Amino acid sequence: MQKTIPKIGLFIYEQGGRLARAIDLDAVIQRLARIKNVTRCEVLTDLAAPLPSIKEDFTSDKFNRILWVGKFSDYQKKTIQSELSSAGLNPYMHEWCDIEEQGIGIDGVDLGIQTQKAILIIQMSLARTRLLEPLEPLELPAIDAALIIGAGVSGLHTATSFMELGKKVYLVEKESGVGGKVASLHRLYPRICDPRCGLEFEIQKIRESDMVEVHTLSKVKSLEGSPGNFDVRIEKQPRYVSEEKCNACGECMKVCPAVIPEEQRSRESAFINETSQQVLNSLKSEKKAIHPAVPMPYPPTFLIERQSCPSECRECVKVCPAQAIELEQTSSEMAFKVGAVIVTTGWDPYQLSKVEEYGYGIYPNVISNLEMERLLESPPAIEEIGFIQCAGSRDERHLNYCSSVCCSVALKHVLYLKEKLPDARCYIFYQDIRTPGFDEELYQKVKSLHNVIFIRGNPSTVKPGDDGKLKIRTEDTFSGKEIDLSLDLLVLAGGMMPSQGSFEIAQLLNLPQNNFGFFESHLQCHPEESQRTGILVGGACRGPMNISQSIESSHRAAMEVLPFLNRTILIEPKYPVLDLTKCDKCKRCMEECPFLSYVFDENGFPSLDLTKCRQCGNCMGICPLIAISLRNNTIKQIAAQIQALKSSFMGKEEPVILAFLCENDAYHAAKSAVEYGLPVPPNVFFIKVPCAGSVNNALVADALAFGIDGVLIAGCKDGQCHYVKGNQLVKTRSGDLSDKLQKMMIDPQRVRFESLEIRDSKKYVELVKSYIEELRAMGPNPFKS
Amino acid sequence: MKESVIKLPHTVTIPESSICVQCGKCSSGCPVAFESEHTPRKIIRFLQWGCLKEASQSPFLWLCASCQACTVRCPRGVNISSIMLSLRRIAQQQGWVLPEEKLSYYKTFINMIKKRGKISELQLGLATALHKIPSHPIEDIVLFFKLLKRGKLR
Numbered sequence: 001m002q003k004t005i006p007k008i009g010l011f012i013y014e015q016g017g018r019l020a021r022a023i024d025l026d027a028v029i030q031r032l033a034r035i036k037n038v039t040r041c042e043v044l045t046d047l048a049a050p051l052p053s054i055k056e057d058f059t060s061d062k063f064n065r066i067l068w069v070g071k072f073s074d075y076q077k078k079t080i081q082s083e084l085s086s087a088g089l090n091p092y093m094h095e096w097c098d099i100e101e102q103g104i105g106i107d108g109v110d111l112g113i114q115t116q117k118a119i120l121i122i123q124m125s126l127a128r129t130r131l132l133e134p135l136e137p138l139e140l141p142a143i144d145a146a147l148i149i150g151a152g153v154s155g156l157h158t159a160t161s162f163m164e165l166g167k168k169v170y171l172v173e174k175e176s177g178v179g180g181k182v183a184s185l186h187r188l189y190p191r192i193c194d195p196r197c198g199l200e201f202e203i204q205k206i207r208e209s210d211m212v213e214v215h216t217l218s219k220v221k222s223l224e225g226s227p228g229n230f231d232v233r234i235e236k237q238p239r240y241v242s243e244e245k246c247n248a249c250g251e252c253m254k255v256c257p258a259v260i261p262e263e264q265r266s267r268e269s270a271f272i273n274e275t276s277q278q279v280l281n282s283l284k285s286e287k288k289a290i291h292p293a294v295p296m297p298y299p300p301t302f303l304i305e306r307q308s309c310p311s312e313c314r315e316c317v318k319v320c321p322a323q324a325i326e327l328e329q330t331s332s333e334m335a336f337k338v339g340a341v342i343v344t345t346g347w348d349p350y351q352l353s354k355v356e357e358y359g360y361g362i363y364p365n366v367i368s369n370l371e372m373e374r375l376l377e378s379p380p381a382i383e384e385i386g387f388i389q390c391a392g393s394r395d396e397r398h399l400n401y402c403s404s405v406c407c408s409v410a411l412k413h414v415l416y417l418k419e420k421l422p423d424a425r426c427y428i429f430y431q432d433i434r435t436p437g438f439d440e441e442l443y444q445k446v447k448s449l450h451n452v453i454f455i456r457g458n459p460s461t462v463k464p465g466d467d468g469k470l471k472i473r474t475e476d477t478f479s480g481k482e483i484d485l486s487l488d489l490l491v492l493a494g495g496m497m498p499s500q501g502s503f504e505i506a507q508l509l510n511l512p513q514n515n516f517g518f519f520e521s522h523l524q525c526h527p528e529e530s531q532r533t534g535i536l537v538g539g540a541c542r543g544p545m546n547i548s549q550s551i552e553s554s555h556r557a558a559m560e561v562l563p564f565l566n567r568t569i570l571i572e573p574k575y576p577v578l579d580l581t582k583c584d585k586c587k588r589c590m591e592e593c594p595f596l597s598y599v600f601d602e603n604g605f606p607s608l609d610l611t612k613c614r615q616c617g618n619c620m621g622i623c624p625l626i627a628i629s630l631r632n633n634t635i636k637q638i639a640a641q642i643q644a645l646k647s648s649f650m651g652k653e654e655p656v657i658l659a660f661l662c663e664n665d666a667y668h669a670a671k672s673a674v675e676y677g678l679p680v681p682p683n684v685f686f687i688k689v690p691c692a693g694s695v696n697n698a699l700v701a702d703a704l705a706f707g708i709d710g711v712l713i714a715g716c717k718d719g720q721c722h723y724v725k726g727n728q729l730v731k732t733r734s735g736d737l738s739d740k741l742q743k744m745m746i747d748p749q750r751v752r753f754e755s756l757e758i759r760d761s762k763k764y765v766e767l768v769k770s771y772i773e774e775l776r777a778m779g780p781n782p783f784k785s
Numbered sequence: 786m787k788e789s790v791i792k793l794p795h796t797v798t799i800p801e802s803s804i805c806v807q808c809g810k811c812s813s814g815c816p817v818a819f820e821s822e823h824t825p826r827k828i829i830r831f832l833q834w835g836c837l838k839e840a841s842q843s844p845f846l847w848l849c850a851s852c853q854a855c856t857v858r859c860p861r862g863v864n865i866s867s868i869m870l871s872l873r874r875i876a877q878q879q880g881w882v883l884p885e886e887k888l889s890y891y892k893t894f895i896n897m898i899k900k901r902g903k904i905s906e907l908q909l910g911l912a913t914a915l916h917k918i919p920s921h922p923i924e925d926i927v928l929f930f931k932l933l934k935r936g937k938l939r
Binding site for chain 1: 806807808809810811812813814815817819824826827855858860861862
């Protein structure tokens with residue numbers, strides 16, 4: 001990059017004489033025109049008319065960058081930039097300085113002071129303008145294919161959506177067939193529809209398309225590379241049946257001698273009676289060693305559970321008309337490239353055997369809500385059925401959250417059970433009935449059914465009765481009286497926890513999880529987030545939710561992933577650049593990056609993955625050798641702004657504060673404080689930064705060494721930072737900062753960290769005022785000239 | 786609580802009881818819950834209202850066997866057993882305790898330990914029964930012989 005001598009055109013946009021009322025505009029112009037590098041300096045009252053002459057001056061090289069002072073609408077900014085870019089001026093060579101948002105024009109401040117302050121604000125912007133560079137966005141080649149991990153309802157629906165957009169999809173599933181947990185449900189409320197109907201609808205689309213590659217019995221083995229260019233390796237377990245030849249005719253199943261009993265439930269004879277035997281029979285589902293894919297028979301190829309085969313048995317091989325049996329298959333690996341990853345690994349039911357007091361796994365007629373779905377297909381002739389809600393949920397000993405769907409599920413079960421067994425008596429033991437939205441109708445419907453009794457009270461234990469029934473005792477909390485019941489069947493409303501697959505993926509891809517093991521996201525704003533660029537999360541692996549919420553959630557993830565599924569990715573030129581000559585490989589930038597965007601290069605230096613980078617600047621903030629700078633917000637630029645601030649402009653005794661305000665929240669609080677006419681003291685100057693975490697200790701020390709009385713760093717509140725924890729990172733560095741300041745004989749109290757929310761204008765004014773008082777008490781900075 | 790209207794005092798609720806959601810699991814598992822008009826859940830409810838006196842005067846406190854079934858199963862982690870013991874102490878200190886006769890068993894127990902450092906079941910049973918006369922000595926005599934036969938009295 002050739003060193004160009006900066007030549008600045010300075011234009012102050014004055015509409016309706018507003019600025020002239022607050023400051024001595026002539027004095028300002030006179031002062032500024034004398035400044036080095038300013039080759040044109042004037043006040044404009046209109047923008048359209050002077051524009052041709054400005055273009056002319058630029059093309060004749062009178063200036064090569066422009067500082068615009070004043071308030072401009074977005075439309076005006078865009079027009080100016082596009083007009084001048086047609087003449088060849090790079091949009092990053094414009095600097096916009098709004099002196100009013102820094103407090104110029106507030107009532108009650110002396111004209112002389114306002115004028116001085118205005119000049120300083122403009123000089124700070126000039127210091128930055130001198131160091132502007134023309135920047136171009138980067139275009140990187142990318143792959144428009146997506147990897148979806150988990151082929152349940154979320155994965156299937158997302159796959160078909162991508163397919164319809166013309167994007168290739170690799171759908172990886174660890175079971176032998178697609179469908180997930182939804183495929184094992186019986187009927188869905190309110191249409192009383194079979195869940196496999198909706199799933200089959202999506203499967204049909206996939207079957208007819210070339211764009212979706214479904215890999216079952218497969219797990220992701222490794223994921224490398226960066227967003228837009230991920231390298232995926234998957235491992236496929238052998239099916240022992242050829243996917244090309246098998247046509248699912250089923251001849252093999254007829255002759256297979258090996259039967260695999262699916263349920264290994266407890267068969268303690270003491271607790272078997274006629275009813276519990278019927279329950280066991282209803283839940284029993286046997287399959288042969290060779291069988292269609294489960295849960296849903298797609299891909300249609302059969303598979304063999306080899307460990308269940310009798311040795312040397314070849315019955316299926318002998319009988320298969322297509323000769324599709326391939327007993328010598330082994331596990332294989334596949335590799336492909338994708339632009340982005342969507343994780344839809346779903347949930348697993350909580351192990352109810354851990355809730356020991358209810359006897360799940362001991363008494364055969366205590367079942368889970370998931371098992372009840374199967375039982376409802378052909379329920380035994382039972383009379384007294386109990387439903388215990390919140391079994392192992394909302395419980396600090398088990399799952400300490402609410403799984404949100406179990407109340408609606410239990411009510412649905414009661415509804416269908418009463419259709420099949422109209423004389424059954426149903427007892428629902430609950431703590432709260434949570435049926436949000438339109439499920440209220442379901443609640444009211446069930447409540448009005450004959451022989452359905454709601455008991456608000458949590459049973460403590462389940463005991464076996466002499467006749468094989470289950471004895472329950474509970475306090476009916478509404479009446480305070482004891483209720484003793486003898487039940488044929490007990491259904492425990494078990495909760496949803498993150499699936500085993502979710503835990504494995506979290507480990508493999510290094511995705512943060514919350515306390516309960518679900519993927520950590522930025523709840524309201526970005527529930528699809530995973531804190532890893534290019535990898536997004538959808539469906540029940542993010543948190544307990546029902547089917548329609550799962551589909552919505554995964555589509556949210558799909559939308560956010562689309563920018564990576566293009567042939568090229570555009571990267572804004574605001575990314576950080578590392579000066580390798582200064583770097584000593586301490587790797588603090590690698591550790592503090594909230595999105596793990598740095599990797600080691602072959603020489604052991606940190607290397608930034610531009611597609612993962614979110615351009616927050618936290619690396620710039622942490623580097624102890626100030627070797628990292630954001631391209632449009634460099635350390636030199638900020639240092640130049642600091643040096644331009646003459647802190648004794650109001651006299652030596654009056655403290656001057658330099659505030660670094662994060663542009664997401666704190667900056668808006670300060671800006672709106674002025675807009676609402678709050679009495680912002682003139683003592684404060686602010687510099688906008690992308691994140692509080694991007695403020696480097698060296699700059700703070702610099703500011704104080706140049707005589708600024710106090711530095712304020714304001715970011716978001718804990719847990720609200722859009723870059724995960726920038727506000728916390730800057731605070732934890734304060735230990736290093738205090739040491740540094742003390743060595744420089746500067747009181748560390750001259751640095752303050754604050755949290756501001758976007759509308760905290762009053763709080764901003766109050767904390768500036770209180771800080772001014774503190775600084776007055778401390779006395780002026782000894783370095784002040 | 787003889788009145789049908791609760792007069793909530795102005796004092797803040799006792800924090801250890803605030804986390805209770807009144808699910809009733811404690812009462813459901815308590816072996817003595819329905820022997821008196823109050824159940825463990827109700828006692829915690831009194832505390833949630835700030836009605837410490839009503840809670841401490843409850844006869845249920847003296848039936849509690851400290852079996853811990855409630856505490857072990859409470860989904861919110863409320864330590865119900867220790868709340869019962871604390872309320873007993875408060876009742877003693879504040880003089881809210883019920884008539885002497887209900888406490889005779891406890892008093893005899895403690896005095897015996899103070900004097901001899903151990904309990905003789907036979908003497909404890911006799912001392913308590915004597916305190917109860919003339920209320921129900923007959924049932925106690927039947928019980929006495931049953932226990933003696935099974936070798937439970939030394």
